[in-house]
Each structure stands twice: as C-alpha cells, then as structure tokens.
Amino acid sequence: MKNIKNLIEKLYFQSNLTDDELIILLTQRKSDDSEYLYELARKRQAEHYGNKVFIRGLVETSSYCKNDCFYCGLRRSNKCAQRYRLSKEQILSCCDEGHPLGFRTFVLQGGEDTFYTDNVLCDIISSIKNKYSDCAVTLSLGERSFESYKKLFEAGADRYLLRHETASPEHYSKLHPGEMSYNNRMECIKNLKSIGFQTGCGFMVGTPFQTMENIVRDLRFIKTFAPHMVGIGPFIAHHDTPFKDERQGSSELTLFLIAVIRLLLPAILLPATTALGTASKDGREKGVLAGANVLMPNLSPKDVRDKYLLYDNKLNSGEEAAENIRRLKQSIKDIGYEIVTDRGDSKAE
Numbered sequence: 001m002k003n004i005k006n007l008i009e010k011l012y013f014q015s016n017l018t019d020d021e022l023i024i025l026l027t028q029r030k031s032d033d034s035e036y037l038y039e040l041a042r043k044r045q046a047e048h049y050g051n052k053v054f055i056r057g058l059v060e061t062s063s064y065c066k067n068d069c070f071y072c073g074l075r076r077s078n079k080c081a082q083r084y085r086l087s088k089e090q091i092l093s094c095c096d097e098g099h100p101l102g103f104r105t106f107v108l109q110g111g112e113d114t115f116y117t118d119n120v121l122c123d124i125i126s127s128i129k130n131k132y133s134d135c136a137v138t139l140s141l142g143e144r145s146f147e148s149y150k151k152l153f154e155a156g157a158d159r160y161l162l163r164h165e166t167a168s169p170e171h172y173s174k175l176h177p178g179e180m181s182y183n184n185r186m187e188c189i190k191n192l193k194s195i196g197f198q199t200g201c202g203f204m205v206g207t208p209f210q211t212m213e214n215i216v217r218d219l220r221f222i223k224t225f226a227p228h229m230v231g232i233g234p235f236i237a238h239h240d241t242p243f244k245d246e247r248q249g250s251s252e253l254t255l256f257l258i259a260v261i262r263l264l265l266p267a268i269l270l271p272a273t274t275a276l277g278t279a280s281k282d283g284r285e286k287g288v289l290a291g292a293n294v295l296m297p298n299l300s301p302k303d304v305r306d307k308y309l310l311y312d313n314k315l316n317s318g319e320e321a322a323e324n325i326r327r328l329k330q331s332i333k334d335i336g337y338e339i340v341t342d343r344g345d346s347k348a349e
C-alpha cells in the first residue's frame with residue numbers, strides 16, 4: 001500500500017498523480033494527512049498569489065431558468081420558487097455599489113433565462129465595461145451557442161464560469177433530465193476557452209450517486225482541460241427538488257479536493273464558495289487555508305437575495321454580503337491573508 005504522505009509529496013512535486021493514485025489518496029486519507037496536504041497547497045498558492053485573496057461581486061441576475069436540473073432550487077418545475085430578473089439599470093447600480101467597496105470584478109450569474117438575449121447582454125456588458133474600465137466582467141449564465149459566447153466576449157466580457165457538474169456521462173444523466181446533454185455542456189466549456197474567455201469549470205461534491213471514481217474523473221478532466229478557474233462546493237439539498245431528502249456533501253472532502261486541485265494546477269483561481277460557507281462554520285476561511293484564493297460576496301439587490309435559492313439555507317447576509325466586506329477583510333486578515341482591490345486575473349496560462 002502506498003503511503004499517503006508520499007502520494008501528497010508526489011502530487012506537490014509533479015503536479016499530477018495517476019488515477020489509481022488519486023483513488024488511493026481520496027479513499028485512504030486520514031484526518032492528519034489533510035493538514036500536510038493543506039500546507040503544501042498553501043505553499044503553491046503563495047508562489048503564485050502571495051497571501052492575496054481576490055474578491056468578486058456576485059450579482060444574481062435572474063431566478064428564471066429553463067432547465068430542470070434535479071439538484072437546483074431554480075429548476076423550472078419548482079412552482080414554489082420566487083422568480084425575478086434584474087434590469088440593466090439594477091445591474092449597473094449593483095456595480096455602483098460594489099466599486100467603492102473595492103470590487104474590481106463583477107460576476108453576472110443567473111438561471112438560463114431567455115429574456116437575456118445576446119443584444120440585451122451585450123448592452124449590459126459594454127455599459128459596465130464603459131463605466132468601469134478597471135473592472136473585469138465574469139459571466140455565469142449557462143449554456144449558449146458558440147456565436148452567442150463570441151458576441152458576449154466581443155462586447156467585453158472577460159471570463160465565463162460554467163461548471164461541468166460531473167465529468168462522467170452516466171452520472172450526468174442521473175443529475176439532469178434527458179433533455180439536457182453532457183456532450184453539449186462539455187462542448188460549451190471548450191468553446192468558451194477557445195473563444196478566449198478566462199474559463200471556469202467545476203463540480204459539486206457529494207451529489208447523489210457520485211462515487212470516488214466519478215470524482216477522479218472530474219480531477220482528470222480538470223487537469224487535462226486546464227481551466228483558469230475551478231469552482232467546487234458541497235451539494236446541499238433544496239426542499240422543493242427531487243433531491244430534497246438526499247444527504248449533504250462533505251465539507252471535509254470539499255476542502256481536501258480544493259487542496260488537490262491547487263496542487264494539480266498551481267496557478268489557477270480557486271474560490272471558497274458560498275456552498276462551502278453554508279455547509280460548514282468558517283468554511284470560507286478553511287477554504288483559503290486549503291488553497292482557495294477567491295471569495296465571491298453577494299452584491300445582488302437585498303430584496304432579491306432570498307429569491308435566488310439554489311439550495312436550502314444559502315448564506316446571503318453576514319460576511320457573505322458585499323456590504324459587510326469590512327468584516328470579511330478582518331476575518332481573512334485573522335488567518336494571515338489579505339483581501340485586495342484588484343481585478344485578480346488568473347496567472348494560469
């Protein structure tokens with residue numbers, strides 16, 4: 001049996017492991033192994049980003065969604081969900097609020113809402129970029145055509161987040177209705193990168209039916225695809241979805257995977273996600289200490305925040321709220337890191 005410590009060192013020095021070694025690492029790890037892994041992940045993080053942590057202002061643009069993913073509270077079949085969509089003016093005023101707080105990246109995230117045509121989005125993107133030329137715009141608006149992505153890029157969007165959700169086709173089909181396609185999702189992610197976006201993929205930890213083999217496939221996909229950003233967070237059930245009775249994903253495994261991903265791709269941007277903060281006390285801080293270097297406080301208008309519910313108990317106040325950035329800065333300082341006012345571009349190729 002391979003010694004776990006040796007595997008962690010191999011991962012650190014070679015930025016890679018075989019699939020068999022990854023399985024051993026994930027299934028045979030003990031709690032005292034994680035501290036060592038986190039320490040090496042922090043070293044790699046420091047080589048590329050020092051002790052800097054980047055922040056993104058998250059604007060949740062719409063709770064309408066044409067998709068019906070089994071895990072998500074915004075799925076179209078959820079008749080109890082409260083739906084809203086933000087106008088261009090509302091989105092711009094979120095940016096107006098965020099800029100003086102130090103945000104230099106705005107993330108427009110929303111369900112797949114057909115209201116936002118290419119023209120509507122291009123107008124919003126170019127308005128933000130004209131007003132705030134020192135800022136990056138990140139989109140997280142789901143699957144669109146190649147031509148659409150290209151127009152959004154040409155309108156000035158810098159980055160795009162589209163989690164792959166799972167790199168195993170058979171697992172994908174257990175999380176999504178038959179009308180949704182694994183191949184199309186992967187195609188979209190590849191298109192985004194080829195168009196020139198700083199591209200993010202990612203997956204949930206502990207979704208129903210997920211095996212360690214599935215997770216290894218996710219890690220292999222991430223290593224091979226080499227995105228600029230990777231977002232992972234624990235699955236958390238939403239009470240009005242088919243997965244309402246499913247158990248929550250492990251925060252501990254999520255932290256372990258954040259560190260593994262930092263070592264696989266040392267220069268990428270890795271957020272400590274809201275789901276991680278929701279699932280575990282001090283989840284965000286623990287995420288940073290495991291190798292994460294991005295936080296995404298909520299900059300949405302306050303009256304819509306409790307309507308954008310992907311899962312139960314989603315944090316949207318306290319340090320999760322952009323207006324409380326001072327408190328977040330302090331708690332990050334307390335663990336030896338510094339939140340900076342910076343676009344925070346990826347140092348990954």
Ligand code: 5AD
Nearest residue numbers: 071072163234235236237275310311
């Ligand atoms: N628990 C955790 N994360 C979720 N997401 C959607 N639903 C849930 C849930 N129930 C994640 C998906 C999606 C991102 C925006 O939020 O990975 O890509």
